[in-house]
């Protein structure tokens with residue numbers, strides 16, 4: 001059975017797009033000619049975004065007490081990278097937080113996996129500078145977004161045919177449907193007007209050496225994804241046959257010890273992430 005991207009997106013009809021205000025704000029943040037006032041103005045018309053940045057700017061983490069009362073002040077306190085992460089996270093959280101039975105993932109597991117991959121990818125990419133590190137974080141957050149559209153199809157599909165037993169889950173998706181969750185997720189990101197580096201990272205997060213100019217970011221997401229699988233986080237059906245691309249380690253200039261070190265650091269971070277995962281993103 002070959003399913004087109006159009007049919008898949010149609011079948012995943014309950015997936016809302018990224019809200020318009022969020023899309024506009026993300027576009028403005030990427031434009032070097034935009035000032036903070038313009039970004040704040042777009043965000044201020046959206047109640048969810050307004051309450052989100054005010055709550056984070058006034059949170060204990062930023063340590064300045066309850067003194068931030070406008071979106072513009074909040075954007076200044078948080079910085080554009082954090083604001084961008086919050087907008088992306090809040091846009092996808094509501095549907096990443098639900099169960100994904102097609103991949104045998106419980107409620108919250110895909111979300112927890114996404115936040116973990118994002119955090120590890122940022123750690124790995126930080127050696128290339130802050131900008132790349134933030135891009136890796138966003139890529140990690142969204143890399144498996146295609147699974148949400150796919151999982152409806154996977155629920156009723158038997159995957160135990162003998163000829164499929166040695167395939168990775170990505171290969172199985174292709175064998176069964178003619179498209180994999182990486183390609184599908186990239187198409188969804190393109191439709192949401194997300195930047196090229198994110199589209200490319202999502203498309204190649206299982207094959208980073210093919211990501212061209214974005215290969216380092218895709219490699220950071222890929223290795224972090226593998227590390228999360230090794231930590232047993234968000235495995236589901238998909239983690240059973242994960243193929244780590246050795247080229248990714250070369251792109252990041254790390255060896256297997258570097259991966260072990262990452263796994264140790266991520267295990268500590270995952271505990272600290274619980275409050276982030278438990279955050280009520282839909283609160284208005």
Ligand SMILES: [Fe+2]
Nearest residue numbers: 143144205206
């Ligand atoms: Fe994936």
